Amino acid sequence: GWPGAGCLGARARQEGERRGVAVWKGSGRDGYIADYIRSELQPVLASEDLVILTRTSILDVIEAPAAAATSGLPGAAERLRALARASALIVRVGGAEEAYRYHQLLRDYLRGELERREPGVVPALHGRAAAWLADAGRLEEAIEHAIVGEDVDATAGLVERAFFATYYGGHADRLDRWLRAFSEQDLERRPSLAVLAAWVAAISGNPERADQMAEIAERPTPDEEPIEGHVAFISGRAMLRAVMARHGPEEMLREATLAAEAEGARTAWRATALWLLGGAQIVSGDARVADSTL
Numbered sequence: 545g546w547p548g549a550g551c552l553g554a555r556a557r558q559e560g561e562r563r564g565v566a567v568w569k570g571s572g573r574d575g576y577i578a579d580y581i582r583s584e585l586q587p588v589l590a591s592e593d594l595v596i597l598t599r600t601s602i603l604d605v606i607e608a609p610a611a612a613a614t615s616g617l618p619g620a621a622e623r624l625r626a627l628a629r630a631s632a633l634i635v636r637v638g639g640a641e642e643a644y645r646y647h648q649l650l651r652d653y654l655r656g657e658l659e660r661r662e663p664g665v666v667p668a669l670h671g672r673a674a675a676w677l678a679d680a681g682r683l684e685e686a687i688e689h690a691i692v693g694e695d696v697d698a699t700a701g702l703v704e705r706a707f708f709a710t711y712y713g714g715h716a717d718r719l720d721r722w723l724r725a726f727s728e729q730d731l732e733r734r735p736s737l738a739v740l741a742a743w744v745a746a747i748s749g750n751p752e753r754a755d756q757m758a759e760i761a762e763r764p765t766p767d768e769e770p771i772e773g774h775v776a777f778i779s780g781r782a783m784l785r786a787v788m789a790r791h792g793p794e795e796m797l798r799e800a801t802l803a804a805e806a807e808g809a810r811t812a813w814r815a816t817a818l819w820l821l822g823g824a825q826i827v828s829g830d831a832r833v834a835d836s837t838l
Contacts, residue, residue: 547580634646739780
């Protein structure tokens with residue numbers, strides 16, 4: 545019956561994608577498939593079960609604590625365990641933590657039910673998921689949910705927290721994608737993000753975007769307090785000016801000096817500030833001082 549049809553449809557889709565051939569892109573929202581999934585779930589679902597399933601359908605992997613935080617309902621672990629025993633569409637995945645995946649057809653169906661039962665709730669659910677992931681120290685996953693949840697301030701704070709580790713982890717492309725999620729108005733309101741976006745563009749070989757972001761960073765801004773572990777706006781903008789050197793070696797030296805003085809011995813950006821200062825001193829012809837700085 546429909547389980548076989550769903551399986552064959554999924555296999556046909558995979559094979560078609562492999563060969564570059566257009567095939568039916570089955571969805572759990574399609575009429576007959578949705579009817580089948582509904583008929584499978586109704587005998588085993590209590591009302592709170594459906595709430596947990598629909599609200600957690602925004603997650604790729606459903607961990608028990610994340611399910612409780614996202615759905616806002618306690619007892620998620622026990623309910624998911626029981627539902628996995630009752631339905632082949634919910635499977636336990638390996639790992640130390642108790643976690644589950646929903647079959648893609650089930651997930652499609654649940655997303656449709658979520659939109660029907662609780663219209664407009666999806667951004668808030670992504671916000672809850674982002675908060676839980678951030679508390680768990682999983683910033684990259686948290687950022688993805690915050691972006692989808694369209695919470696500009698939460699996303700900005702998470703990107704700033706994750707920037708240094710992501711940048712030096714070799715993922716400037718990921719940073720660029722995150723930073724492109726912000727509008728020009730968002731960047732004007734959070735100019736420290738424009739500094740980071742310009743930095744990523746400059747070192748990635750995108751001078752047009754680097755100039756565009758640098759112009760936003762130069763616009764009048766409110767004072768910003770340095771946050772431990774983050775680059776303070778004034779220091780960050782000074783480093784950006786030094787690395788771009790748009791107005792010659794004198795500005796490069798002046799701004800690099802400002803950044804080196806602003807970055808204390810324990811800040812994450814101290815080494816970068818000194819590297820820029822050493823480079824500026826070399827450009828200015830003071831190799832002996834530069835050797836000491838470097």
